[in-house]
Amino acid sequence: MKNIVFLSLFLTFLLSAGSALSAERGYRVGDGDVLKVTVYDHPDLTTTARISSSGTILFPLIGQLQVGGMTGEKVAGKISNYLEDGFIVNPQVYVFVEDFRSNKAIINGQVRKPGLYELSGPTALSELISKAGGLGAEAGDTITIKRKISSQGKEEKLLSVSLKSLMGEGNASLDIPIMDGDSVFVARAGIVYVTGQVTKPNAYTMDEKTSVIKAITMAGGFSELAAKGKVKIIRKVGGSERMLENVSMHMAVLPEDVIVVPESFF
Structure with a gap:
Protein backbone atom coordinates (compact mmCIF):
# COMPACT_ATOMS: atom_id res chain seq x y z
CA MET A 1 0.00 0.00 0.00
CA LYS A 2 2.91 2.34 0.80
CA ASN A 3 4.29 1.74 -2.70
CA ILE A 4 0.94 2.72 -4.24
CA VAL A 5 0.83 5.96 -2.20
CA PHE A 6 4.42 6.79 -3.12
CA LEU A 7 3.78 6.05 -6.78
CA SER A 8 0.73 8.33 -6.79
CA LEU A 9 2.82 11.14 -5.31
CA PHE A 10 5.52 10.46 -7.88
CA LEU A 11 3.03 10.68 -10.75
CA THR A 12 1.85 14.02 -9.38
CA PHE A 13 5.45 15.18 -9.36
CA LEU A 14 5.87 14.15 -12.99
CA LEU A 15 2.93 16.33 -13.96
CA SER A 16 4.49 19.36 -12.31
CA ALA A 17 7.96 18.50 -13.64
CA GLY A 18 7.03 18.77 -17.30
CA SER A 19 5.37 15.56 -18.43
CA ALA A 20 2.83 17.74 -20.27
CA LEU A 21 5.67 19.18 -22.31
CA SER A 22 6.63 15.69 -23.36
CA ALA A 23 3.02 15.06 -24.40
CA GLU A 24 2.82 18.30 -26.39
CA ARG A 25 5.84 17.33 -28.47
CA GLY A 26 4.03 14.15 -29.51
CA TYR A 27 0.56 15.65 -29.98
CA ARG A 28 -0.92 15.08 -33.43
CA VAL A 29 -3.32 17.75 -34.65
CA GLY A 30 -6.68 16.92 -36.13
CA ASP A 31 -10.29 17.85 -36.82
CA GLY A 32 -11.32 20.85 -34.69
CA ASP A 33 -7.87 21.97 -33.53
CA PHE A 100 -7.46 21.75 -28.79
CA ARG A 101 -10.29 19.60 -30.00
CA SER A 102 -11.97 17.15 -27.61
CA ASN A 103 -10.07 13.88 -27.93
CA LYS A 104 -11.04 10.87 -25.84
CA ALA A 105 -9.30 7.88 -24.29
CA ILE A 106 -10.44 4.94 -22.19
CA ILE A 107 -8.71 3.79 -19.01
CA ASN A 108 -9.69 0.58 -17.25
CA GLY A 109 -8.28 -1.82 -14.69
CA GLN A 110 -6.76 -0.84 -11.39
CA VAL A 111 -7.66 2.86 -11.23
CA ARG A 112 -10.17 4.41 -8.85
CA LYS A 113 -12.53 5.77 -11.54
CA PRO A 114 -12.21 3.76 -14.78
CA GLY A 115 -14.02 5.04 -17.83
CA LEU A 116 -13.95 7.30 -20.90
CA TYR A 117 -12.14 10.63 -20.46
CA GLU A 118 -11.83 13.73 -22.62
CA LEU A 119 -8.29 14.87 -23.40
CA SER A 120 -8.27 18.65 -23.39
CA GLY A 121 -5.00 19.15 -25.17
CA PRO A 122 -1.78 17.17 -24.73
CA THR A 123 -2.27 14.55 -22.04
CA ALA A 124 0.44 12.31 -20.64
CA LEU A 125 -0.14 8.85 -19.17
CA SER A 126 0.30 10.09 -15.60
CA GLU A 127 -2.26 12.85 -16.20
CA LEU A 128 -4.84 10.36 -17.49
CA ILE A 129 -4.26 8.21 -14.39
CA SER A 130 -4.77 11.32 -12.27
CA LYS A 131 -8.04 12.09 -14.12
CA ALA A 132 -9.14 8.55 -13.26
CA GLY A 133 -8.61 9.19 -9.54
CA GLY A 134 -5.17 7.63 -9.29
CA LEU A 135 -4.06 4.03 -9.01
CA GLY A 136 -6.14 1.45 -7.20
CA ALA A 137 -4.86 -0.39 -4.16
CA GLU A 138 -4.19 -3.54 -6.21
CA ALA A 139 -2.43 -1.88 -9.15
CA GLY A 140 0.47 -3.86 -10.55
CA ASP A 141 3.57 -2.81 -12.42
CA THR A 142 2.30 -3.18 -16.00
CA ILE A 143 0.23 -0.68 -17.97
CA THR A 144 -0.83 -1.63 -21.49
CA ILE A 145 -1.84 0.97 -24.09
CA LYS A 146 -3.75 -0.18 -27.17
CA ARG A 147 -3.36 2.37 -29.97
CA LYS A 148 -4.87 2.66 -33.45
CA ILE A 149 -2.26 3.12 -36.15
CA SER A 150 -4.55 3.50 -39.18
CA SER A 151 -7.22 6.07 -39.91
CA GLN A 152 -9.83 3.30 -40.19
CA GLY A 153 -8.76 1.86 -36.82
CA LYS A 154 -8.23 -1.62 -38.31
CA GLU A 155 -4.57 -1.78 -37.30
CA GLU A 156 -3.44 -1.50 -33.70
CA LYS A 157 -0.26 -1.70 -31.71
CA LEU A 158 0.31 -2.40 -28.04
CA LEU A 159 2.58 -0.31 -25.84
CA SER A 160 3.70 -1.61 -22.46
CA VAL A 161 4.84 0.67 -19.63
CA SER A 162 6.51 -0.47 -16.43
CA LEU A 163 5.54 1.87 -13.60
CA LYS A 164 8.57 0.68 -11.63
CA SER A 165 10.89 1.71 -14.45
CA LEU A 166 9.14 5.05 -14.76
CA MET A 167 9.31 5.63 -11.03
CA GLY A 168 12.84 4.31 -10.60
CA GLU A 169 14.41 6.35 -13.37
CA GLY A 170 12.44 9.52 -12.68
CA ASN A 171 12.55 10.37 -16.38
CA ALA A 172 9.54 12.43 -17.50
CA SER A 173 10.18 11.43 -21.12
CA LEU A 174 8.95 7.94 -20.20
CA ASP A 175 5.52 9.43 -19.50
CA ILE A 176 3.92 8.41 -22.81
CA PRO A 177 1.61 10.94 -24.53
CA ILE A 178 -1.94 9.60 -24.74
CA MET A 179 -3.55 9.82 -28.18
CA ASP A 180 -7.16 10.08 -29.30
CA GLY A 181 -8.77 6.63 -29.19
CA ASP A 182 -6.16 5.05 -26.91
CA SER A 183 -7.31 2.29 -24.58
CA VAL A 184 -5.26 2.11 -21.38
CA PHE A 185 -5.33 -0.87 -19.02
CA VAL A 186 -3.68 -0.91 -15.58
CA ALA A 187 -3.07 -4.52 -14.62
CA ARG A 188 -3.79 -5.96 -11.20
CA ALA A 189 -0.78 -6.88 -9.12
CA GLY A 190 -0.13 -10.58 -8.60
CA ILE A 191 -1.20 -11.90 -5.21
CA VAL A 192 0.43 -14.69 -3.18
CA TYR A 193 -1.11 -16.14 -0.03
CA VAL A 194 1.02 -17.14 2.95
CA THR A 195 -0.56 -19.23 5.69
CA GLY A 196 0.37 -21.51 8.55
CA GLN A 197 3.29 -20.95 10.90
CA VAL A 198 4.27 -17.41 9.97
CA THR A 199 3.96 -14.23 11.99
CA LYS A 200 1.40 -12.50 9.76
CA PRO A 201 -0.59 -14.92 7.56
CA ASN A 202 -2.21 -12.90 4.78
CA ALA A 203 -2.36 -12.12 1.05
CA TYR A 204 0.63 -10.16 -0.30
CA THR A 205 1.42 -8.31 -3.51
CA MET A 206 4.15 -10.02 -5.54
CA ASP A 207 6.15 -9.54 -8.71
CA GLU A 208 8.10 -11.79 -11.06
CA LYS A 209 11.10 -11.80 -8.68
CA THR A 210 9.20 -12.93 -5.59
CA SER A 211 10.55 -16.20 -4.15
CA VAL A 212 9.18 -18.44 -1.40
CA ILE A 213 11.51 -16.96 1.22
CA LYS A 214 10.69 -13.40 0.13
CA ALA A 215 6.96 -14.10 0.49
CA ILE A 216 7.52 -15.62 3.93
CA THR A 217 9.60 -12.58 4.90
CA MET A 218 6.72 -10.30 3.82
CA ALA A 219 4.54 -12.37 6.16
CA GLY A 220 6.84 -11.53 9.09
CA GLY A 221 9.00 -14.65 8.87
CA PHE A 222 8.65 -18.11 10.39
CA SER A 223 7.04 -18.60 13.77
CA GLU A 224 8.82 -20.57 16.49
CA LEU A 225 6.79 -23.67 15.62
CA ALA A 226 7.45 -23.59 11.86
CA ALA A 227 8.71 -26.68 10.04
CA LYS A 228 11.07 -24.68 7.83
CA GLY A 229 12.13 -27.63 5.69
CA LYS A 230 8.59 -28.76 4.85
CA VAL A 231 7.08 -25.69 3.20
CA LYS A 232 4.39 -26.49 0.62
CA ILE A 233 2.79 -24.61 -2.25
CA ILE A 234 -0.77 -25.13 -3.43
CA ARG A 235 -0.81 -24.10 -7.09
CA LYS A 236 -3.56 -24.03 -9.68
CA VAL A 237 -2.51 -25.93 -12.81
CA GLY A 238 -4.93 -26.42 -15.70
CA GLY A 239 -7.95 -25.59 -13.57
CA SER A 240 -7.11 -27.98 -10.74
CA GLU A 241 -5.00 -27.63 -7.58
CA ARG A 242 -1.60 -29.26 -7.26
CA MET A 243 0.42 -29.66 -4.05
CA LEU A 244 4.16 -29.03 -4.29
CA GLU A 245 5.96 -30.58 -1.31
CA ASN A 246 9.18 -29.48 0.43
CA VAL A 247 9.78 -26.59 -1.95
CA SER A 248 13.06 -24.67 -2.17
CA MET A 249 13.18 -21.33 -0.38
CA HIS A 250 14.51 -19.79 -3.60
CA MET A 251 11.73 -21.13 -5.83
CA ALA A 252 9.82 -18.42 -7.70
CA VAL A 253 6.16 -18.12 -6.79
CA LEU A 254 3.31 -17.53 -9.21
CA PRO A 255 0.19 -15.37 -8.84
CA GLU A 256 -2.49 -17.04 -6.68
CA ASP A 257 0.00 -19.48 -5.13
CA VAL A 258 -0.78 -20.49 -1.54
CA ILE A 259 2.35 -21.00 0.56
CA VAL A 260 1.71 -23.30 3.51
CA VAL A 261 4.18 -23.41 6.40
CA PRO A 262 3.32 -26.46 8.51
CA GLU A 263 3.89 -26.83 12.23
CA SER A 264 6.90 -28.78 13.49
CA PHE A 265 6.03 -31.43 16.06
CA PHE A 266 9.64 -32.11 17.10
Missing part, protein backbone atom coordinates in the same frame (compact mmCIF):
# COMPACT_ATOMS: atom_id res chain seq x y z
CA VAL A 34 -7.10 25.67 -34.04
CA LEU A 35 -3.58 26.39 -35.31
CA LYS A 36 -1.73 29.68 -35.27
CA VAL A 37 0.99 29.77 -37.93
CA THR A 38 3.60 32.52 -38.02
CA VAL A 39 6.43 33.05 -40.49
CA TYR A 40 9.38 35.01 -39.17
CA ASP A 41 9.68 38.48 -40.73
CA HIS A 42 6.49 37.95 -42.76
CA PRO A 43 3.60 39.17 -40.55
CA ASP A 44 1.26 39.21 -43.54
CA LEU A 45 1.39 35.41 -43.53
CA THR A 46 0.32 35.03 -39.89
CA THR A 47 -2.69 32.72 -40.02
CA THR A 48 -5.11 31.30 -37.46
CA ALA A 49 -7.12 28.41 -38.85
CA ARG A 50 -9.31 25.60 -37.54
CA ILE A 51 -8.59 22.20 -39.05
CA SER A 52 -11.52 20.96 -41.12
CA SER A 53 -13.19 17.56 -40.81
CA SER A 54 -11.07 16.45 -43.76
CA GLY A 55 -7.85 17.45 -41.92
CA THR A 56 -7.02 20.58 -43.94
CA ILE A 57 -6.35 24.27 -43.33
CA LEU A 58 -6.28 27.21 -45.75
CA PHE A 59 -2.91 28.99 -45.85
CA PRO A 60 -1.86 32.08 -47.86
CA LEU A 61 0.11 31.42 -51.07
CA ILE A 62 -0.41 27.68 -50.65
CA GLY A 63 -4.16 27.14 -50.46
CA GLN A 64 -5.60 23.96 -48.97
CA LEU A 65 -3.01 22.08 -46.94
CA GLN A 66 -3.43 18.59 -45.48
CA VAL A 67 -2.18 18.60 -41.88
CA GLY A 68 -4.41 16.14 -40.01
CA GLY A 69 -2.49 13.56 -37.99
CA MET A 70 0.77 15.53 -38.05
CA THR A 71 2.67 17.03 -35.12
CA GLY A 72 3.05 20.80 -34.97
CA GLU A 73 6.70 20.40 -35.92
CA LYS A 74 5.78 18.40 -39.02
CA VAL A 75 3.15 20.96 -40.02
CA ALA A 76 5.74 23.74 -39.76
CA GLY A 77 8.16 21.75 -41.89
CA LYS A 78 5.54 21.09 -44.56
CA ILE A 79 4.55 24.77 -44.79
CA SER A 80 8.23 25.75 -44.88
CA ASN A 81 8.88 23.42 -47.82
CA TYR A 82 5.97 24.87 -49.79
CA LEU A 83 7.02 28.48 -49.10
CA GLU A 84 10.61 27.75 -50.00
CA ASP A 85 9.49 26.51 -53.41
CA GLY A 86 9.38 29.90 -55.18
CA PHE A 87 8.01 32.21 -52.46
CA ILE A 88 10.44 32.81 -49.55
CA VAL A 89 14.12 32.11 -49.08
CA ASN A 90 14.78 29.96 -46.00
CA PRO A 91 11.40 30.55 -44.30
CA GLN A 92 11.22 30.16 -40.51
CA VAL A 93 7.78 28.77 -39.70
CA TYR A 94 6.29 28.31 -36.23
CA VAL A 95 3.08 26.44 -35.43
CA PHE A 96 1.17 26.64 -32.15
CA VAL A 97 -2.06 24.90 -31.19
CA GLU A 98 -4.28 27.68 -29.84
CA ASP A 99 -7.32 25.52 -29.14
Whole structure:
Protein backbone atom coordinates (compact mmCIF):
# COMPACT_ATOMS: atom_id res chain seq x y z
CA MET A 1 0.00 0.00 0.00
CA LYS A 2 2.91 2.34 0.80
CA ASN A 3 4.29 1.74 -2.70
CA ILE A 4 0.94 2.72 -4.24
CA VAL A 5 0.83 5.96 -2.20
CA PHE A 6 4.42 6.79 -3.12
CA LEU A 7 3.78 6.05 -6.78
CA SER A 8 0.73 8.33 -6.79
CA LEU A 9 2.82 11.14 -5.31
CA PHE A 10 5.52 10.46 -7.88
CA LEU A 11 3.03 10.68 -10.75
CA THR A 12 1.85 14.02 -9.38
CA PHE A 13 5.45 15.18 -9.36
CA LEU A 14 5.87 14.15 -12.99
CA LEU A 15 2.93 16.33 -13.96
CA SER A 16 4.49 19.36 -12.31
CA ALA A 17 7.96 18.50 -13.64
CA GLY A 18 7.03 18.77 -17.30
CA SER A 19 5.37 15.56 -18.43
CA ALA A 20 2.83 17.74 -20.27
CA LEU A 21 5.67 19.18 -22.31
CA SER A 22 6.63 15.69 -23.36
CA ALA A 23 3.02 15.06 -24.40
CA GLU A 24 2.82 18.30 -26.39
CA ARG A 25 5.84 17.33 -28.47
CA GLY A 26 4.03 14.15 -29.51
CA TYR A 27 0.56 15.65 -29.98
CA ARG A 28 -0.92 15.08 -33.43
CA VAL A 29 -3.32 17.75 -34.65
CA GLY A 30 -6.68 16.92 -36.13
CA ASP A 31 -10.29 17.85 -36.82
CA GLY A 32 -11.32 20.85 -34.69
CA ASP A 33 -7.87 21.97 -33.53
CA VAL A 34 -7.10 25.67 -34.04
CA LEU A 35 -3.58 26.39 -35.31
CA LYS A 36 -1.73 29.68 -35.27
CA VAL A 37 0.99 29.77 -37.93
CA THR A 38 3.60 32.52 -38.02
CA VAL A 39 6.43 33.05 -40.49
CA TYR A 40 9.38 35.01 -39.17
CA ASP A 41 9.68 38.48 -40.73
CA HIS A 42 6.49 37.95 -42.76
CA PRO A 43 3.60 39.17 -40.55
CA ASP A 44 1.26 39.21 -43.54
CA LEU A 45 1.39 35.41 -43.53
CA THR A 46 0.32 35.03 -39.89
CA THR A 47 -2.69 32.72 -40.02
CA THR A 48 -5.11 31.30 -37.46
CA ALA A 49 -7.12 28.41 -38.85
CA ARG A 50 -9.31 25.60 -37.54
CA ILE A 51 -8.59 22.20 -39.05
CA SER A 52 -11.52 20.96 -41.12
CA SER A 53 -13.19 17.56 -40.81
CA SER A 54 -11.07 16.45 -43.76
CA GLY A 55 -7.85 17.45 -41.92
CA THR A 56 -7.02 20.58 -43.94
CA ILE A 57 -6.35 24.27 -43.33
CA LEU A 58 -6.28 27.21 -45.75
CA PHE A 59 -2.91 28.99 -45.85
CA PRO A 60 -1.86 32.08 -47.86
CA LEU A 61 0.11 31.42 -51.07
CA ILE A 62 -0.41 27.68 -50.65
CA GLY A 63 -4.16 27.14 -50.46
CA GLN A 64 -5.60 23.96 -48.97
CA LEU A 65 -3.01 22.08 -46.94
CA GLN A 66 -3.43 18.59 -45.48
CA VAL A 67 -2.18 18.60 -41.88
CA GLY A 68 -4.41 16.14 -40.01
CA GLY A 69 -2.49 13.56 -37.99
CA MET A 70 0.77 15.53 -38.05
CA THR A 71 2.67 17.03 -35.12
CA GLY A 72 3.05 20.80 -34.97
CA GLU A 73 6.70 20.40 -35.92
CA LYS A 74 5.78 18.40 -39.02
CA VAL A 75 3.15 20.96 -40.02
CA ALA A 76 5.74 23.74 -39.76
CA GLY A 77 8.16 21.75 -41.89
CA LYS A 78 5.54 21.09 -44.56
CA ILE A 79 4.55 24.77 -44.79
CA SER A 80 8.23 25.75 -44.88
CA ASN A 81 8.88 23.42 -47.82
CA TYR A 82 5.97 24.87 -49.79
CA LEU A 83 7.02 28.48 -49.10
CA GLU A 84 10.61 27.75 -50.00
CA ASP A 85 9.49 26.51 -53.41
CA GLY A 86 9.38 29.90 -55.18
CA PHE A 87 8.01 32.21 -52.46
CA ILE A 88 10.44 32.81 -49.55
CA VAL A 89 14.12 32.11 -49.08
CA ASN A 90 14.78 29.96 -46.00
CA PRO A 91 11.40 30.55 -44.30
CA GLN A 92 11.22 30.16 -40.51
CA VAL A 93 7.78 28.77 -39.70
CA TYR A 94 6.29 28.31 -36.23
CA VAL A 95 3.08 26.44 -35.43
CA PHE A 96 1.17 26.64 -32.15
CA VAL A 97 -2.06 24.90 -31.19
CA GLU A 98 -4.28 27.68 -29.84
CA ASP A 99 -7.32 25.52 -29.14
CA PHE A 100 -7.46 21.75 -28.79
CA ARG A 101 -10.29 19.60 -30.00
CA SER A 102 -11.97 17.15 -27.61
CA ASN A 103 -10.07 13.88 -27.93
CA LYS A 104 -11.04 10.87 -25.84
CA ALA A 105 -9.30 7.88 -24.29
CA ILE A 106 -10.44 4.94 -22.19
CA ILE A 107 -8.71 3.79 -19.01
CA ASN A 108 -9.69 0.58 -17.25
CA GLY A 109 -8.28 -1.82 -14.69
CA GLN A 110 -6.76 -0.84 -11.39
CA VAL A 111 -7.66 2.86 -11.23
CA ARG A 112 -10.17 4.41 -8.85
CA LYS A 113 -12.53 5.77 -11.54
CA PRO A 114 -12.21 3.76 -14.78
CA GLY A 115 -14.02 5.04 -17.83
CA LEU A 116 -13.95 7.30 -20.90
CA TYR A 117 -12.14 10.63 -20.46
CA GLU A 118 -11.83 13.73 -22.62
CA LEU A 119 -8.29 14.87 -23.40
CA SER A 120 -8.27 18.65 -23.39
CA GLY A 121 -5.00 19.15 -25.17
CA PRO A 122 -1.78 17.17 -24.73
CA THR A 123 -2.27 14.55 -22.04
CA ALA A 124 0.44 12.31 -20.64
CA LEU A 125 -0.14 8.85 -19.17
CA SER A 126 0.30 10.09 -15.60
CA GLU A 127 -2.26 12.85 -16.20
CA LEU A 128 -4.84 10.36 -17.49
CA ILE A 129 -4.26 8.21 -14.39
CA SER A 130 -4.77 11.32 -12.27
CA LYS A 131 -8.04 12.09 -14.12
CA ALA A 132 -9.14 8.55 -13.26
CA GLY A 133 -8.61 9.19 -9.54
CA GLY A 134 -5.17 7.63 -9.29
CA LEU A 135 -4.06 4.03 -9.01
CA GLY A 136 -6.14 1.45 -7.20
CA ALA A 137 -4.86 -0.39 -4.16
CA GLU A 138 -4.19 -3.54 -6.21
CA ALA A 139 -2.43 -1.88 -9.15
CA GLY A 140 0.47 -3.86 -10.55
CA ASP A 141 3.57 -2.81 -12.42
CA THR A 142 2.30 -3.18 -16.00
CA ILE A 143 0.23 -0.68 -17.97
CA THR A 144 -0.83 -1.63 -21.49
CA ILE A 145 -1.84 0.97 -24.09
CA LYS A 146 -3.75 -0.18 -27.17
CA ARG A 147 -3.36 2.37 -29.97
CA LYS A 148 -4.87 2.66 -33.45
CA ILE A 149 -2.26 3.12 -36.15
CA SER A 150 -4.55 3.50 -39.18
CA SER A 151 -7.22 6.07 -39.91
CA GLN A 152 -9.83 3.30 -40.19
CA GLY A 153 -8.76 1.86 -36.82
CA LYS A 154 -8.23 -1.62 -38.31
CA GLU A 155 -4.57 -1.78 -37.30
CA GLU A 156 -3.44 -1.50 -33.70
CA LYS A 157 -0.26 -1.70 -31.71
CA LEU A 158 0.31 -2.40 -28.04
CA LEU A 159 2.58 -0.31 -25.84
CA SER A 160 3.70 -1.61 -22.46
CA VAL A 161 4.84 0.67 -19.63
CA SER A 162 6.51 -0.47 -16.43
CA LEU A 163 5.54 1.87 -13.60
CA LYS A 164 8.57 0.68 -11.63
CA SER A 165 10.89 1.71 -14.45
CA LEU A 166 9.14 5.05 -14.76
CA MET A 167 9.31 5.63 -11.03
CA GLY A 168 12.84 4.31 -10.60
CA GLU A 169 14.41 6.35 -13.37
CA GLY A 170 12.44 9.52 -12.68
CA ASN A 171 12.55 10.37 -16.38
CA ALA A 172 9.54 12.43 -17.50
CA SER A 173 10.18 11.43 -21.12
CA LEU A 174 8.95 7.94 -20.20
CA ASP A 175 5.52 9.43 -19.50
CA ILE A 176 3.92 8.41 -22.81
CA PRO A 177 1.61 10.94 -24.53
CA ILE A 178 -1.94 9.60 -24.74
CA MET A 179 -3.55 9.82 -28.18
CA ASP A 180 -7.16 10.08 -29.30
CA GLY A 181 -8.77 6.63 -29.19
CA ASP A 182 -6.16 5.05 -26.91
CA SER A 183 -7.31 2.29 -24.58
CA VAL A 184 -5.26 2.11 -21.38
CA PHE A 185 -5.33 -0.87 -19.02
CA VAL A 186 -3.68 -0.91 -15.58
CA ALA A 187 -3.07 -4.52 -14.62
CA ARG A 188 -3.79 -5.96 -11.20
CA ALA A 189 -0.78 -6.88 -9.12
CA GLY A 190 -0.13 -10.58 -8.60
CA ILE A 191 -1.20 -11.90 -5.21
CA VAL A 192 0.43 -14.69 -3.18
CA TYR A 193 -1.11 -16.14 -0.03
CA VAL A 194 1.02 -17.14 2.95
CA THR A 195 -0.56 -19.23 5.69
CA GLY A 196 0.37 -21.51 8.55
CA GLN A 197 3.29 -20.95 10.90
CA VAL A 198 4.27 -17.41 9.97
CA THR A 199 3.96 -14.23 11.99
CA LYS A 200 1.40 -12.50 9.76
CA PRO A 201 -0.59 -14.92 7.56
CA ASN A 202 -2.21 -12.90 4.78
CA ALA A 203 -2.36 -12.12 1.05
CA TYR A 204 0.63 -10.16 -0.30
CA THR A 205 1.42 -8.31 -3.51
CA MET A 206 4.15 -10.02 -5.54
CA ASP A 207 6.15 -9.54 -8.71
CA GLU A 208 8.10 -11.79 -11.06
CA LYS A 209 11.10 -11.80 -8.68
CA THR A 210 9.20 -12.93 -5.59
CA SER A 211 10.55 -16.20 -4.15
CA VAL A 212 9.18 -18.44 -1.40
CA ILE A 213 11.51 -16.96 1.22
CA LYS A 214 10.69 -13.40 0.13
CA ALA A 215 6.96 -14.10 0.49
CA ILE A 216 7.52 -15.62 3.93
CA THR A 217 9.60 -12.58 4.90
CA MET A 218 6.72 -10.30 3.82
CA ALA A 219 4.54 -12.37 6.16
CA GLY A 220 6.84 -11.53 9.09
CA GLY A 221 9.00 -14.65 8.87
CA PHE A 222 8.65 -18.11 10.39
CA SER A 223 7.04 -18.60 13.77
CA GLU A 224 8.82 -20.57 16.49
CA LEU A 225 6.79 -23.67 15.62
CA ALA A 226 7.45 -23.59 11.86
CA ALA A 227 8.71 -26.68 10.04
CA LYS A 228 11.07 -24.68 7.83
CA GLY A 229 12.13 -27.63 5.69
CA LYS A 230 8.59 -28.76 4.85
CA VAL A 231 7.08 -25.69 3.20
CA LYS A 232 4.39 -26.49 0.62
CA ILE A 233 2.79 -24.61 -2.25
CA ILE A 234 -0.77 -25.13 -3.43
CA ARG A 235 -0.81 -24.10 -7.09
CA LYS A 236 -3.56 -24.03 -9.68
CA VAL A 237 -2.51 -25.93 -12.81
CA GLY A 238 -4.93 -26.42 -15.70
CA GLY A 239 -7.95 -25.59 -13.57
CA SER A 240 -7.11 -27.98 -10.74
CA GLU A 241 -5.00 -27.63 -7.58
CA ARG A 242 -1.60 -29.26 -7.26
CA MET A 243 0.42 -29.66 -4.05
CA LEU A 244 4.16 -29.03 -4.29
CA GLU A 245 5.96 -30.58 -1.31
CA ASN A 246 9.18 -29.48 0.43
CA VAL A 247 9.78 -26.59 -1.95
CA SER A 248 13.06 -24.67 -2.17
CA MET A 249 13.18 -21.33 -0.38
CA HIS A 250 14.51 -19.79 -3.60
CA MET A 251 11.73 -21.13 -5.83
CA ALA A 252 9.82 -18.42 -7.70
CA VAL A 253 6.16 -18.12 -6.79
CA LEU A 254 3.31 -17.53 -9.21
CA PRO A 255 0.19 -15.37 -8.84
CA GLU A 256 -2.49 -17.04 -6.68
CA ASP A 257 0.00 -19.48 -5.13
CA VAL A 258 -0.78 -20.49 -1.54
CA ILE A 259 2.35 -21.00 0.56
CA VAL A 260 1.71 -23.30 3.51
CA VAL A 261 4.18 -23.41 6.40
CA PRO A 262 3.32 -26.46 8.51
CA GLU A 263 3.89 -26.83 12.23
CA SER A 264 6.90 -28.78 13.49
CA PHE A 265 6.03 -31.43 16.06
CA PHE A 266 9.64 -32.11 17.10
